[in-house]
Amino acid sequence: MEKRQLKEVFFSLKGVEKYVFMIFTFHSRKSYCFFLFLVLVVLGCGKKEQREMKNNSKPIIGLITDFSSKDPYVAQMKGVIFSLDPDARVIDLNHEIDPFNLTEAAFIVDQSSREFPPGSIFIAVIDPGVGTDRKAILWESKAHKFYIGPDNGIFSLVMDREGITNVWILDKPEMWKSKEPSSTFHGRDVFSPIAAFLSKGGKPQNVGSKISKDNLHFLSFSPASIIGQNISAQVLYVDHYGNIITNIPWGLAPWIKEGNLVRVQIGKITLAAPCVRTYSELPLGKIGVLYNSSGYLEIASNQGSAAKLFKVQSGASLLIHP
Structure with a gap:
């Protein structure tokens, strides 16, 4: 490669690439083509990484x-x-x-x-x-x-x-x-x-x-509240499994704890439900209550549908009796 061409290549590079170019050029002219190939590969990979980083930074x-x-x-x-x-x-x-x-x-x-x-x-x-x-x-x-x-x-x-x-x-x-x-x-x-x-x-x-x-418009969510010995609450959601998720937060009532028995009343249906930590602690198809991963009290049936038993949909009112 002629000196003029080497000079043009040298000034087209930036930063560390120039120094690496000089080392390869003075050490062996024969290795220059291979070096230039590597430089182009690295630059191409860099541009690809920049595009990926740009995309990953998007919301x-x-x-x-x-x-x-x-x-x-x-x-x-x-x-x-x-x-x-x-x-x-x-x-x-x-x-x-x-x-x-x-x-x-x-x-x-x-x-x-x-x-x-x-x-x-x-x-x-x-x-x-x-x-x-x-x-x-x-x-x-x-x-x-x-x-x-x-x-x-x-x-x-x-x-x-x-x-x-x-x-x-x-x-x-x-x-x-x-x-x-x-x-x-x-x-x-x-x-x-x-x-x-x-x-x-x-x-x-x-x-x-x-x-x-x-x-703004807000839905009328009534917060769960203690009325006498009972908790008045609302059904927020019924999930794919038929679990009834209420708006009762963890810690509202100290008597809702593992080992205790409560009564769940939704409409005309009232069922006894033990307080458990996991679904598997309940007999198959039986009702119980537990706090779920979101911190809300959930009415569940082990491998069954609590929603079908209570015939309930989101928005319904309910009572929890000690």
Whole structure:
């Protein structure tokens, strides 16, 4: 290789690469081609790693809906997001919420978002009022997570747990998929474009007008309370196994502890239930109560469905008697 060519190659390199180039060049001209090949490989790998690091640094977009996996609606939301941000990191959190069940939705949104890192973005679409004058909102929690969806109460529990920093109403049509969105599918036409905008580094204050958290809609969750010798509570959720998750937090009643026997009353049905630590401590098909991984009192049946025995759904009231 001519001196002029060596000089051009030398000045095209940066940092340590120049010094390594000099060593190989002065040591053996024959080894230069191999060295240059290695340099190009390293630089190519570096660019690939930079792209991967860039993608991994992007926030996660989590989807929560009552759309199920049968219909095309989830796919359409993803299509909009990827069209606007091909490098978006989109994951499915839950699409099997009972249709229009806001109580169940509030529980799922709260529980599903707990373990995600700051900066995460959640789209929640359980929206029986779509197309009406209900507000479409983006809000930021004190945990620096972002939530997008209808202002119908589905964020009640997570707002209470994480706290609210800022709220914006999505009133800028230029940020939507279309200035005239479908009156039946804001998940695709309004919420998804906003998530993609945030994923690309957009500022939340650019998506709409800031509003006070006092103007938000909250579901009427009655906190569990002790009335005389009893606990009055509410069913937050019935899981896939038929376990009944209540809003009774750990420590509310000291007499709910391992080894004690309580009575669970839901509607006209009252059943005795031992307090246990694990499901397997119960005889097969028998009812018991225990504190679950979220710290709530759960009414369960060992390899059976407590919900079927009590004929209960989320939102129902219940009493626990000592």
